[in-house]
Amino acid sequence: MAQTTAGGNAAFHNFHNDYAHIQDPNERRRLALAEIDKAPFGWYHVRAVVVAGIGFFTDAYDIFAINLVTSMLGVVFWQSAKSKPGVIPTNSDTAIKVATSGGTVLGQVGFGILADLVGRKKMYGLELILIIFATLAQSLSSASPGISVVGLIIFWRVLMGIGIGGDYPLSSIITSEFATTKWRGAMMGAVFAMQGIGQLAAALIALIVTTGFKESLLTAKDPASCDGVCQVAVDKMWRVVIGFGAVPGCIALYYRLTIPETPRYTFDVARDVEKAGEDTKAYIQGKAEGRPDEVRRVTVLADSEGRLETPKASFRDFVGHYSQWKFGKVLLGTAGSWFFLDVAFYGLGLNNSIILGAIGYSKGDNMYEVFRRNAIGNLILVCAGAIPGYWFTVFTVDIVGRKPIQFMGFTMLTILFVVIGFAYKQLLKHNGALLALYVLAQFFFNFGPNATTFIVPGECFPTRYRSTSHGISAASGKIGAIIAQVVFGPLRQRGAPPGSTDSPWLNHVMEIFALFMLCGLFTTFLIPETKRKTLEELAGEVPGTANYDPGSRSGGYKNNPDPDSGSGEKMV
Helix, strand or coil, X not given: CCCCCCCCCCCCCCHHHHHCCCCCHHHHHHHHHHHHHHCCCCHHHHHHHHHHHHHHHHHHHXXXXXXXXXXXXXXXXXXCCCCCCCCCCHHHHHHHHHHHHHHHHHHHHHHHHHHHHCCHHHHCXXXXXXXXXXXXXXXXXXXXXXXXXXXXXXXXXXXXXXXXXHHHHHHHHHHHHHCCCXXXXXXXXXXXXXXXXXXHHHHHHHHHHHHHCHXXXXXXXXXXXXXXXXXXXXHHHHHHHHHCCHHHHHHHHHHHHCCCCCHHHHHHHHCCHHHXXXXXXXXHCCCCCCCCCHHHHHHHHHHHHHHCCCCCCCHHHHHHHHHCHHHHHHHHHHHHXXXXXXXXXXXXXXXXXXXXXXXXXXXXXXXXXXXXXXXXXXXHHHHHHHHHHHHHHHHHHHXXXXXXXXXXXXXXXXXXXXXXXXXXXXXXXXXXXXXXXXHHHHHHHHCCHHHHHHHHHHCCCCHHHHHHHHHHHHHHHHHHHHHHHHHHHHHCCCCCCCCCCCCCCHHHHHHHHHHHHHHHHHHHHHCCCCCCCCHHHHXXXXXXXXXXXXXXXXCCECCCCCHHHCCCCECC
């Protein structure tokens, strides 16, 4: 008797159990996956997107909020500094921001590998717990004689970054593996689009707390004079802004911890249907874990082992799969595109202070006006370019396709950065033109490669390595982000007087970003078009399709042979 698998809730239906009565595991796999692929779009899909999307809302909120908070940290912890009192030093500011990206790289690779080794279900929710814990810990941090506040915040932001990094592969592949083929891109795009809403929420919360402490902030005209009640108010403000990031995560945590294992992972990697069936009964009864009959469990495992056609994951199989150019080039394309994208995407943020100044939101007559205008200015920038770009992708990605959108995005960004770079000095004389180019760049980042580099890696790799491959691709992007912050941040100030905040080399940095966008255009040639194709077809598991790989059935290949030559020993 075939057994059922664990979990299931209102957001994630357990399709595997609908075909548990069929004895042939390959036929059961085919029918169950076809049910998922052809399912009509409904509220089930909306709920699934919301559960996954809340994680990305939290990620974006936590990353974006620190840009608003560092100026508050300067007022609180550097009030007695000899040079520039009330202003956080540049090195400390950069270290706090880079710490998140460093942790994210570790989380993307680590959680990506673990989700392929132990399962999506076991890992999903753990990254959110880590984010919630580290976020609350940050908001309660304070300096002491033995340790600086910068060290504490960096520590907690590295841990938070690990959790944020884990959310990238997990949310992407879980949404992908539960989605209908027809609207898979829109579902994944909607999950990623929650980043824009998270950025919006961070600016809104900053505006709300600034308004709430208006009377205290009005007592100081600049950071150096913000002491007494003003300093106490700012200390409360930054803790509320950071701490609020844990709230949406707490809302989504239950649903993440109770999802079923994805049917694709259950069939292709786990193959332990007996234990999964007992876990389902235990879940219904409110127990922590099922305890199956071990003899029966071994029998079911042995039967699946000999009859399932998909190969087992191993390091040798991983090397053999990606040693084939037609699969290796895809990983190179997804990782390379994400890397080139994030260098410029995070690098464009270096221009924010100039853009805010251009629209009159960079300074103020008192601390209330400074914080208020900064929050409103960021709201304008997010709403003008980023959010519309995200949702243009959601509505068009399953119609136009991923690859055309990525091509178009990289092409437009190359042109925009060339214009900004080579005409920068002239643009400074026309604030409206510079603002328009900035907004267009934000729009084509998100209606372009920023969205597609997240979507494609969640679709084009085999189930047994999908999470690992997505994690590698995403980590490549975050390495690009670190380079943008550590290398191009100081580079833009080359030639500036000591202690100055001027950016005399910013035009050349924009020109370099144009080159990175051009490189991204070329790496896009390496990725496949995934629109309206099943995940199994994209992984080369469907005979008769252009991407078919004989090694993807009945065990894979040893010694990295060419599968098309008919030579080589199959892995069994």
